[in-house]
Amino acid sequence: MKYSKYFGQTKRDQKQYESKNQTLLQKAGYIDQLSAGVYTFLPLGLRVINNINTVIREEMNAIGGQEILMPALVQKELWEKTKRWDLDVPFKTALYDGKEFALGWSHEEVVTPLAKQFISSYRDLPFAPYQIQTKFRNEARAKSGIMRGREFLMKDMYSFHIDQVDLDRFYLEATEAYRRVFTRVGLGNVIYLTFASGGVFSKFSHEFQVISDVGEDTVYVSEEKKVAINKEVYTDEVLSELGVKKESLIEKRSIEVGNIFKLGTRFSQAFDVTYADAEGKKHNPVMGCYGIGPSRVMGTMVEVLADDKGLVWPKEVAPYQVHLVNIQAEEQAQRVYDLLQKAGVEVLWDDRDLRAGEKFTDADLIGLPLRVVVSEKTGDRVEVKARAGGESPIVGMEEMVKMVKKGEE
Numbered sequence: 234m235k236y237s238k239y240f241g242q243t244k245r246d247q248k249q250y251e252s253k254n255q256t257l258l259q260k261a262g263y264i265d266q267l268s269a270g271v272y273t274f275l276p277l278g279l280r281v282i283n284n285i286n287t288v289i290r291e292e293m294n295a296i297g298g299q300e301i302l303m304p305a306l307v308q309k310e311l312w313e314k315t316k317r318w319d320l321d322v323p324f325k326t327a328l329y330d331g332k333e334f335a336l337g338w339s340h341e342e343v344v345t346p347l348a349k350q351f352i353s354s355y356r357d358l359p360f361a362p363y364q365i366q367t368k369f370r371n372e373a374r375a376k377s378g379i380m381r382g383r384e385f386l387m388k389d390m391y392s393f394h395i396d397q398v399d400l401d402r403f404y405l406e407a408t409e410a411y412r413r414v415f416t417r418v419g420l421g422n423v424i425y426l427t428f429a430s431g432g433v434f435s436k437f438s439h440e441f442q443v444i445s446d447v448g449e450d451t452v453y454v455s456e457e458k459k460v461a462i463n464k465e466v467y468t469d470e471v472l473s474e475l476g477v478k479k480e481s482l483i484e485k486r487s488i489e490v491g492n493i494f495k496l497g498t499r500f501s502q503a504f505d506v507t508y509a510d511a512e513g514k515k516h517n518p519v520m521g522c523y524g525i526g527p528s529r530v531m532g533t534m535v536e537v538l539a540d541d542k543g544l545v546w547p548k549e550v551a552p553y554q555v556h557l558v559n560i561q562a563e564e565q566a567q568r569v570y571d572l573l574q575k576a577g578v579e580v581l582w583d584d585r586d587l588r589a590g591e592k593f594t595d596a597d598l599i600g601l602p603l604r605v606v607v608s609e610k611t612g613d614r615v616e617v618k619a620r621a622g623g624e625s626p627i628v629g630m631e632e633m634v635k636m637v638k639k640g641e642e
Contacts, residue, residue, distance in 0.1 A: 236583045241275030254535035255378030270375025270383035280552035292410040309333040311342040336369035349506040363390030380532035390523040419547030425461035435495040442487035453482040496520040544600025553581040556601040560608035
């Protein structure tokens with residue numbers, strides 16, 4: 234893609250926001266704020282989100298998840314069955330005929346009656362539908378860029394099981410799948426499985442917390458066990474149960490990027506969902522739910538991976554793999570562009586008529602994994618530089634392709 238034709242380019246005069254992710258993402262042309270907590274994802278930003286979604290889909294599918302897409306407009310009667318209509322979280326609306334609805338902020342009230350249609354026998358279980366969908370929450374404080382939105386993307390999966398044993402089995406599989414997701418998007422070294430309150434559902438839920446000074450949560454980290462404990466359940470009783478000594482824990486700030494819950498039978502009972510066991514006896518399925526916010530993950534990646542020059546994207550989620558910069562030498566740049574595309578490499582070519590310094594500054598700001606430079610200095614060769622740092626060798630065309638393809642592995 235030629236950058237001169239790109240919709241949503243870098244901004245020289247971008248204002249500084251409270252959150253680094255909003256400032257950098259707007260300055261680099263990834264997002265645009267419509268109002269607090271409400272954003273447009275521009276072409277670069279949408280490519281990142283789509284790549285994050287691809288990673289999530291692959292890992293959810295690998296443990297048996299099946300993707301669906303549920304409505305965002307949910308009628309009042311469903312929320313009343315679970316006593317969640319009167320919460321201050323949802324945006325509510327009334328249609329012309331007076332019927333009341335809420336925009337979905339969570340989808341237990343939709344997926345449970347949906348699942349009821351397909352459950353009669355124990356042979357129908359387990360299954361785990363999921364979606365990646367826009368959610369709406371009436372956030373009182375939407376001041377953390379795309380990490381805390383009023384309209385945002387969420388992957389929410391719901392599993393249905395014959396009993397607690399089967400839920401526990403799948404729950405462990407989901408936990409490991411979440412670890413793989415966060416490792417693939419570049420957060421594996423800073424993320425902790427965190428014990429948190431299970432509310433009315435179970436003793437614990439589990440959060441995936443990324444250590445960051447800008448985080449809103451306080452957690453107590455065990456480096457030895459690679460786990461953390463949320464401040465809300467930080468008691469002597471919990472420490473004893475987990476086999477963790479207080480003196481070994483370090484207090485840190487963190488950002489929650491995912492959570493998983495054991496829901497039990499609260500929702501299956503509310504909607505009278507049952508299955509018949511081998512003897513014909515009726516039971517309520519036991520449920521679990523599993524959430525990841527792709528847009529929240531994207532904002533978190535900026536907070537913890539960006540440097541003083543701009544964004545730094547891991548290869549799995551970068552909008553393009555190569556940022557091609559030509560300093561004059563347009564014909565040579567065209568040959569490089571065609572060669573990389575033929576090799577199956579996604580390239581963003583800065584073909585604008587600007588000074589070298591401006592192009593290099595924008596390349597650092599945009600943050601693609603590799604920069605390839607063509608100029609009079611390089612002749613019939615090219616300079617290859619990793620955004621994360623290191624040497625900048627000048628190599629021939631074949632060697633460049635090998636380096637780029639190796640970087641994609």
